[in-house]
Amino acid sequence: MFDQILQFLLTGITVGSTYALVGLGFAIIYNASDVVNFSQGxxxxxxxxxxVALSAGDTGLPLWAAAIGAVLITMLVGMALQRFAIAPARGASVVTTIIITIGASIFLRGVALLVWGxxxxALPHFSGEEPIQIGNATILPQSLWVMGGAAALVMGAQYFFNHTTLGKAILACSCNKTxxxxxxxxxxxxxxxxxxxxxxxxxxxxxxxAPITFSSYDTGVMLGLKGFSAAILGGMGNPMGAVAGGLLLGLIESLSAGLISSGYKDAIGFIILLLVLFFRPSGLFGKASVDRV
Amino acid sequence: MPSDALLQVEALTAHYGPIQALNGISLEVKPGELVAMVGANGAGKTTLLHTLSNVHKSSGGKVIFDGQEITRTAPHKIVQAGICHIPEGRQVFAPLSVEDNLLLGGFTQRKNKAWVEEELAKIYTLFPILKEKRRQAAGTLSGGQQQMLAMGRALLGRPKLLLLDEPSMGLAPLLVAEIFRVVRELNEKGVTILLVEQNAKAALGIADRGYVLETGRVVLSADADELLADEAVQKAYLGH
Structure with a gap:
């Protein structure tokens, strides 16, 4: 029993790390502009x-170069989204911007469908597919990449917002634009x-x-929802809350899939989210805003 | 018109939708001056300052600062040029710490770390309470402390001209006196100031010159002493 639980925990943390990164993305955009960006997925x-596209075939780039290229392409897409879809709607209500980002996500998914079918x-695993034994549980080297990568990115983001002028300037834009x-x-x-x-x-x-879960034009839908759940579970606008929310959601899903039924894992995750929102509307780690005039 | 003015405003107009808030304002501020702009609520004082900083777009007229036309310059470039604006209601970055607020005030000077540090030390001497509370969230400060913070934040922008909007708003009389003493002191140290106030008596009391604003128009302009002695001004704004 214990071995099984260890296995579920390892899986949960791996999945949760992805949710955490997506949730962190939600929190950053929400912090800077009060927009809930549903194209995060x-x-x-x-x-x-x-x-995958950049590294595929005989003429493909080596994995590290493809990864850098893919990050740059995605950043361009993100900035184009801000510049051409969000910025023109300046002053629009929250609901309007949410609809805009949902529209953008449908558009992006459509483009991906046209380009890639x-x-x-799948990407090749970064460092082999030989599972590593931990007690009676096993873990893929790629899972370690996911956890380590997520931890490094989260710490980087934390440092950026708490210790750099640029990071604080972004926070300043959200708390008082004028x-x-x-x-x-x-x-x-x-x-x-x-x-x-x-x-x-x-x-x-x-x-x-991508090496573990594979990628297709519609993988963003569920991941976006899970990342959003992570962000509100932790408290919208609290980056570290989103990370904790993501890990928690991953663990809940993996444990309920293992101990109850894999068919119910998403439902149980969302039910817990609803319960948290019912009892703590500002999320687990959200704080009531401080303001005095 | 040749001019030695630091700030020169010519026939400036501004609208909110179809409503005209500024009806062709002309004024000037010379280097080293402390100029007060007084007027009732809704006269257009805050709009004037917002239009000068270009966070509200003007609909006509010209703003010339330090020999450069800045009427349509982006707000962050106006700050770089040397106009720092202390907005009405302080507008501190509430969740950020007091020190972070001050350092963000020095955003345009961030490459010049030595200067920022030196200036930060000066501001902590000017307002010791800010040093004491430097790790607290700015939103937890009292109104008077937030006003000091907003002033310190603007000073870190290295202003050639300080725009000060309604610093007395919502403060106890004792604090108002304290804030105005600091404003006077800053001006004596060489900072040029355009002060906008409903509290005409306090503002004209420390200013060199004054303008009276009514429904988006300058209706009077004279030395501050003359305005204080003016019967119409006394009746309308000083409650005599």
């Missing part, structure tokens, strides 16, 4: 798919940076998991 898909694609203008921050550029970063995180998540 598409960033993951575009990252994975372009890495409906096939499943004041950000008045201290000389170029708000337009900051929003582009936030979308670019968020897209890059999504792309890296997509590349890290």
């Amino acid at each position: 598409e960033f993951v898909m575009i990252g994975g798919m372009s890495a 409906k096939d499943l694609f 004041a950000a203008h008045l201290v000389g921050i170029n708000v337009g550029i900051m929003l582009l940076v936030a979308y670019g970063m968020s897209a890059a995180l999504g792309a890296m998540a997509g590349i890290l998991v």
Whole structure:
């Protein structure tokens, strides 16, 4: 029994790490612009798919170069989304921007379908497919890549927002746009940076998991939903809350798939999300906003 | 018109949709001056400052700063040019720490770390309470402390001209006196200031010159002492 649980935990953390990265992407864009970006999942898909496309065939790039290329492509898509879809709707209500990002995600999925078709694609594993034995459980080397990569990216994002002027300037744009203008921050550029970063995180998540879960034009849908759940579970706008929410969601799914039934894993995840929102509407780690006039 | 003014505004107009908020405002601020713009609520004082910083677009007229026309310059470039704006209602970055707020004030000077550090130390001497609370979220400060923070933040932008919007708003009289003392002190140290205030008595009390704004128009302009003595001004704004 214990061995099985260890196996479920390892799987849960691997899946949860992806959710965490997608959730972090949600939190970054929400923090910078109060927009809930429902094309976050598409960033993951575009990252994975372009890495496959760039590395495929005899003339393909080596894996590391394909990964860098895929991240850059996804960042461009993210910035284009901000510039051409979100920025023109300046001052629109939250619901309007949500509809815009849902529209953008359908559009991106459609383009991916035209370019790559409906096939499943996989990247080669980064360092072999020989499972590593831990007690009676096993773990793929690629899972270690996912966990390690996610941990590094999360720490990088944490450092960026807490210790760099650029990171704080992005936070400033979200808490008071007019004041950000008045201290000389170029708000337009900051929003582009936030979308670019968020897209890059999504792309890296997509590349890290592509060898395990495969990638197709519609992988972004479910991942986007899971990332969104992670972000609100942790408390929207709290980047580290989103990461914790993602890991938690991954663990819940994996344990319920293993111990109850794999058919119910998504349902159980969403039910727990609803319960959390019912009892703590600002999420597990969200705090009521501090403001005094 | 040749001019030695630091800021020159010519026939500036601004609209909110179809409603005209500024009806052709002309004014000037010379280097080293402390100029007060007084007027009732809704006269267009805040709109004027927002239009100068170009966070509200003007619909006509010209703004010339330091010899350059900046009427349509992007807001962040106006700050780079040396106009720092302390907005009405302080507008601090509430969830960020006091020190982060100040450092963001120095965003345009961020390449010049030595200067920012030196200036930060000066601001902590000017407002010791900010140093004491530097790790706290800015939103937890009292109104007066937030006003000090907003002023410190603007000073870190290395202003040639400070636009100060309604610093007395919502503050106890004792604090108002304290804030105005600091404003006067800053001006004596060489910062040029355009101060916009409903509290005409306090503002004209420290200013060199003043303008009276009514429904988007400058209706009077004179030395501050003259305005304080003016019967019409006394009746309308000083409650005599």
